[in-house]
Amino acid sequence: MNQSAHEDKDFRALMGDVKPLRRSANRADPGPRRSRPTEAQLARRESAQEELARDSFLSDDFVELLPPFDPIVFRRDGIQQGVVDRLRHGGYAAQSRLHLLRRPLAECRRALPPFIHEAYAHDLRSVLIVHGRGQEIDSPANVLRSYLAKWLAQFDQVQAYVSAQQADGGLGATWVMLRKSERARADNRERQQKRRG
Numbered sequence: 001m002n003q004s005a006h007e008d009k010d011f012r013a014l015m016g017d018v019k020p021l022r023r024s025a026n027r028a029d030p031g032p033r034r035s036r037p038t039e040a041q042l043a044r045r046e047s048a049q050e051e052l053a054r055d056s057f058l059s060d061d062f063v064e065l066l067p068p069f070d071p072i073v074f075r076r077d078g079i080q081q082g083v084v085d086r087l088r089h090g091g092y093a094a095q096s097r098l099h100l101l102r103r104p105l106a107e108c109r110r111a112l113p114p115f116i117h118e119a120y121a122h123d124l125r126s127v128l129i130v131h132g133r134g135q136e137i138d139s140p141a142n143v144l145r146s147y148l149a150k151w152l153a154q155f156d157q158v159q160a161y162v163s164a165q166q167a168d169g170g171l172g173a174t175w176v177m178l179r180k181s182e183r184a185r186a187d188n189r190e191r192q193q194k195r196r197g
Contacts, residue, residue: 057154058151060147064146066149079160079177094168098112098115098129101132102132108148113155121181123183130169130173131174132144133172156179160177163175
C-alpha cells in the first residue's frame, strides 16, 4: 500500500461518522434577530450624543481662511494691550500644550473643548496650542488655524489669544490666555487682604 492510499484510508477512518451539511443549512444559526437595540448599544448611543452636544457650540460651518503669514490676535474688552504683548512674546510660561499638528479637523474640534475646560478647571492661565502652518511663501491658507481663531473666541474662558513668536512655534502656534476661575479670584482676594493686614 502506497503512502497516499494509506493517508486516504486514515482520513476515511477519522471522518467515518461525519455527515455533510445540507445545502439549505450550510450557515451557522445566529439566533433570533433583535429588532431593538441592546442596553449597551443604547448607552453608547446616548454617550455619543452627549459628546456631540458638548462640543457642538464650535461651528464647523464656513470660515474665512486666514492668509498663512498674517498673525492672529484677539482680546476681549477690558484686557490691556500690555497683557497681549507679553503673551505674544512668551512672557507667561506655557502651563499646558495642545498639539493638533496633522490631525483631522473633526478630531481637533473634539479635542479643543476638553483641553480648554480642563485647563480652566485647574486654574491654568496661559496655554500654547500648536497647529502648524505652511512654510512656503505661496503656501495655501491653513484651514485648522483659521477655524482655531474662530473657535477660541467662542469660549467664555478665553480672554485673549495671539500668534506665538518664532521661538515658540511662530505662526504655527497660538498662545491662549484664560481668565481666572472664581476659586483663583477668591484666593487672590484673600492673599491681598492678608497683605493689607
